[in-house]
Amino acid sequence: xKLLIINGPNLNMLGIREPQIYGKEDYRALCAFIxxxxxxxxxxxxxxxxxxxxxxxxxxxxxxxxxxxxxINPAAYTHTSVAIAxxxxxxxxxxxxxxxxxxxxxxxxxRHSFVAPIAKKTFMGKGFExxxxxxxxxxxxxx
Numbered sequence: 001x002k003l004l005i006i007n008g009p010n011l012n013m014l015g016i017r018e019p020q021i022y023g024k025e026d027y028r029a030l031c032a033f034i035x036x037x038x039x040x041x042x043x044x045x046x047x048x049x050x051x052x053x054x055x056x057x058x059x060x061x062x063x064x065x066x067x068x069x070x071x072i073n074p075a076a077y078t079h080t081s082v083a084i085a086x087x088x089x090x091x092x093x094x095x096x097x098x099x100x101x102x103x104x105x106x107x108x109x110x111r112h113s114f115v116a117p118i119a120k121k122t123f124m125g126k127g128f129e130x131x132x133x134x135x136x137x138x139x140x141x142x143x
Contacts (some may be wrong), residue, residue: 001042001142003135004067004093005034006056007049008075022100023127031129036134041139060087069094069138071131078103078113085114094132094141099124107138 007030007080010017015026031047038045046067048059056077063070070093077084078099095118102125103110116122121137123130 001044001068001139002066003038003043003045003138004059005045005047005131006059006069006070006074007047008056008070008073008077010111011073012049013052013056016099024124025128030131033128034131034135037135040132041136043135043139053077053083056081056086057083060084060091061095063093065107067093068142069096069136071096071098071138072115072119073098073100073102073131074113078115080114081108082114085118087133088118094138095119096137097122097124100127100128100130115137 012027013021014030015024027049034045034047050056060070070088072095074081074084097115097119099112103113105125120141123133126133
């Protein structure tokens with residue numbers, strides 16, 4: 001099983017940006033956590049992060065035929081990007097949405113997700129652990 005892990009804008013600023021919400025660990029620690037979680041289920045993964053919507057759309061489109069599933073934390077694009085949702089729908093790979101914080105407990109504008117209707121499952125408010133849950137969910141769905 002090969003998974004594409006996509007992280008959206010500002011996730012590269014983990015540990016710096018609002019640590020009371022997103023935690024004190026940095027992006028490098030998140031990537032190490034994701035790689036370890038993939039290894040636990042015998043999956044390979046590629047981790048991609050971009051602050052640019054078009055780059056994320058391009059990466060989703062390029063995933064077709066190369067990956068078995070997608071774990072995506074669209075970050076701020078969760079609430080604004082029809083383009084990312086459309087790309088996920090177009091490639092039709094099993095997708096799980098992840099958010100470090102619980103977007104339903106945040107500001108009103110953060111409570112809507114364009115990705116949620118496309119995703120098979122959403123994990124939020126579990127910090128890094130949400131990625132492990134998403135990877136396990138996809139691994140179990142494939143077996």
